[in-house]
Amino acid sequence: MDYRLLFLCAAGFLGALVDSIAGGGGLVTIPAYLLAGVPPHFTLGTNKFAATMGSFISTAGYAKSSKVNFRLMRIAVPMTALGAILGVRAVLKIPQDFLYPFVSVAILVVGLYTFFKKDLGKVNSFTTITKKKIFFVSVVGFALGFYDGFFGPGTGSFLIFIFIRFLKFDFTNASGNAKLINFTSNFTSLVTFAFAGKIDYLLGVPIAFFMILGSLVGTKLAIKNGPKFIKPIFLIMSFVVFGKLLYEMFL
Structure with missing residues (x-):
């Protein structure tokens, strides 16, 4: 029995479950791969x-x-893909180290603001679609797509927070729209890694199956239980991302 694969499948299930609710699944899966000895x-x-x-x-x-x-997202999706492509290309030329302090502070601010703003994301107050909102979401998609391709940690948290704070979505609708943007940047990055031959399909296929199960469970829980269920998980993942970035910055 391949205990390494079982471990990675379990980590994939948990990571996908968390990611489908509030983002941050990579904090579970990436350390698991490295711990299992994957280059x-x-x-x-x-x-x-x-x-x-x-x-x-x-x-x-x-x-x-x-x-x-x-x-609302029809222009944001291709803009996200463009941003992710440029981000992946940039990361091959520019060191990421300088981003750690800026992103650490940003994710901490997001977490603290969400914690102290008790009514944030409880009610869906999004109203009409305007050209201004479409433009705003497209800029956000491009910027976070670039960030996800270049660096990545906290992308889901940033997206959810922006959609709640500036578009007045509740946590459930913010998570749904953030997931579309996140999927776009993930898929774009995936294509890049595939062309570079950096995917172990013998590991990836069974892990993907368990991540699909985790995503199904997490999405159903989020939709069924709504903002009161999502907000505490969002807060936990925000502070965990902050802790991880702080750890990597100093150690």
Whole structure:
């Protein structure tokens, strides 16, 4: 019995479950790959392969429950893909180290603001679609797509927070729309890793199956239980991302 594969499948299930609710699944899966002895480049590529399968299922689940506004996102999706392509290309030329302090502070601010703003994301107050909102979401998609391709940690948390704070979505609708953007950047990065030959499909296929299961469970829980269920998990993942970035920055 391949205990390494069982361990990675369990980590994939848990990571996808958390990611489908509030983002941050990579904090579970990437350390698991490295702990199992998978080389770093193959860790990133194989994780993107499995995570993309899971995020597709999660996006489909939110869409089926009308928690994704495709009219609002129609330009944001291609802009996200463009941003992710440029981000992946940039990371091959520019060191990431300088981003740690900035992103650490940003994710901490997001977590603290969400914690102290008790009514944030409880009610869906999003109203009409305007050209201004479509432009705003497209800029956000491009920027976070680039960030996800270049660096990545906290992408889901940033997206959910932005959709709640500036578009007045509740946590459930914010998670659904964020998942569509996240899936787009994941898929774009996946294609890049595939062309580079950095995916271990013998590991990736079975892990993807368990990540799909995790995404199904997490999405159903999020849609069924709503903002009161999502908000505490979002807060936990925000502070965990902050802790991870702080740890890597100093150690």
